Amino acid sequence: MLAASDFSKRDQALTPSPTLAVSKKAKEMAAAGVDVINLGMGEPDFQTPAAINQAAIAAIEADQTSFYTPVGGILPLRQAIADRASSYSLAPIQAKQVTVTTGAKLSLYVLMQALLDPGDVIVTAKPYWVSYAEQAALAGADFRAITPNNAAMKLTVADLEAMETPVKVLLLNNPTNPTGQVYSAAEISALLDWAKDHDTFVILDEIYGHLVYNGHTFTSGLSLQELTDSRLIIVDGVSKSYSMTGWRLGWTIADESVIAAMNKLLSHMTSNPTAVSQYAALAAVSGDQQVVADMRRQLEDRLNRTYDRLTKIPGLSVAVKPAGAFYLFFQVAPAVLAALGLDSSQAFASRLLEEAHVALPAGEGFGMPGYLRLSYAKDQAVIDAALDRIETFLAPASAAGQQ
Ligand code: PMP
Numbered sequence: 350m351l352a353a354s355d356f357s358k359r360d361q362a363l364t365p366s367p368t369l370a371v372s373k374k375a376k377e378m379a380a381a382g383v384d385v386i387n388l389g390m391g392e393p394d395f396q397t398p399a400a401i402n403q404a405a406i407a408a409i410e411a412d413q414t415s416f417y418t419p420v421g422g423i424l425p426l427r428q429a430i431a432d433r434a435s436s437y438s439l440a441p442i443q444a445k446q447v448t449v450t451t452g453a454k455l456s457l458y459v460l461m462q463a464l465l466d467p468g469d470v471i472v473t474a475k476p477y478w479v480s481y482a483e484q485a486a487l488a489g490a491d492f493r494a495i496t497p498n499n500a501a502m503k504l505t506v507a508d509l510e511a512m513e514t515p516v517k518v519l520l521l522n523n524p525t526n527p528t529g530q531v532y533s534a535a536e537i538s539a540l541l542d543w544a545k546d547h548d549t550f551v552i553l554d555e556i557y558g559h560l561v562y563n564g565h566t567f568t569s570g571l572s573l574q575e576l577t578d579s580r581l582i583i584v585d586g587v588s589k590s591y592s593m594t595g596w597r598l599g600w601t602i603a604d605e606s607v608i609a610a611m612n613k614l615l616s617h618m619t620s621n622p623t624a625v626s627q628y629a630a631l632a633a634v635s636g637d638q639q640v641v642a643d644m645r646r647q648l649e650d651r652l653n654r655t656y657d658r659l660t661k662i663p664g665l666s667v668a669v670k671p672a673g674a675f676y677l678f679f680q681v682a683p684a685v686l687a688a689l690g691l692d693s694s695q696a697f698a699s700r701l702l703e704e705a706h707v708a709l710p711a712g713e714g715f716g717m718p719g720y721l722r723l724s725y726a727k728d729q730a731v732i733d734a735a736l737d738r739i740e741t742f743l744a745p746a747s748a749a750g751q752q
């Protein structure tokens with residue numbers, strides 16, 4: 350076994366993704382024969398729609414997948430992404446304003462490498478998706494996560510005005526992982542205007558944009574600002590809306606100078622996203638969108654049922670009902686933690702996994718201790734069984750906490 354100090358300081362400072370780590374632990378327990386319920390991972394449990402799989406098979410059989418593709422992806426895919434975005438953007442999007450990456454996660458990583466020098470300030474709202482902080486750290490940036498002053502924990506211009514330093518990058522996630530909150534058109538518009546006035550880049554992560562529920566609407570940044578000569582950058586992908594997490598396919602839409610800066614990096618990192626996944630994504634983006642509508646409707650149903658049940662469990666609370674994505678980010682009452690003899694939500698998550706066999710990531714990884722995240726992108730019977738276990742696990746502590 351080599352020592353930690355044998356590795357780079359950069360690597361030593363890094364924390365492995367907590368969402369992936371909790372799922373790994375759950376899978377290890379399951380392999381050892383434990384009946385674990387894993388609601389830790391943010392991925393839909395639907396199989397990739399058959400028409401998308403068939404398009405990938407057809408591309409292989411047509412000998413289209415043996416060789417390197419252009420760094421930023423095949424033109425038909427970039428064109429299809431541009432065309433789809435043009436249906437709701439302020440100005441038409443062109444293929445040269447798109448680069449395709451190995452998941453949206455790589456788009457985000459490469460953007461941080463391309464935009465941030467050591468010490469540059471990047472701002473986001475707390476709680477935030479786990480990889481934002483570590484990716485910013487890998488760029489040597491000064492990552493500032495602000496706790497918004499509202500129950501929905503949505504960032505506002507007032508929060509940004511209170512910053513005393515110039516902000517190089519504003520990182521927004523709409524709909525938000527882990528809170529499931531959706532910014533209104535007015536809210537996003539105000540943030541984009543502020544960034545424009547301050548020459549601040551905006552990375553707007555819209556990976557959950559097609560997954561909004563109960564009459565809420567999603568407003569893409571593309572419908573509010575033009576991209577040409579602009580610092581607005583959109584990140585999206587097929588993982589969530591088409592249930593294609595394993596295909597590893599995402600993209601960035603931005604001014605062509607941003608795309609060129611990213612492609613320079615990508616040419617030394619991946620050369621290109623996997624060819625067969627690009628053909629699958631092409632079928633997803635340009636095919637019948639009914640598959641997305643069907644999955645969205647099922648997720649909406651799961652949100653409503655899971656929210657109703659979870660918020661009735663004594664000791665657990667959700668500040669504002671989510672309107673998008675597929676997570677419930679709930680608080681564990683401090684009195685309940687104390688009654689269990691635990692001093693953190695991380696310790697709670699560990700006990701819950703060991704004793705109740707339910708895997709959930711703790712709020713610590715999202716910059717917000719005291720909370721846990723539950724992904725409801727699972728079969729309702731599985732979610733209900735997990736909630737039964739959580740309720741049973743909490744019952745003695747809730748009773749003690751109420752005394
Ligand atoms: N952004 C957010 C907010 C996410 O939750 C995820 C989940 N993996 C990603 C980006 C990256 O998605 P992917 O790499 O699977 O495209």
Ligand code: GLU
Nearest residue numbers: 366368369389390391392
């Ligand atoms: N984005 C998902 C999540 O938040 C997938 C896991 C990951 O990439 O961190 O769980």
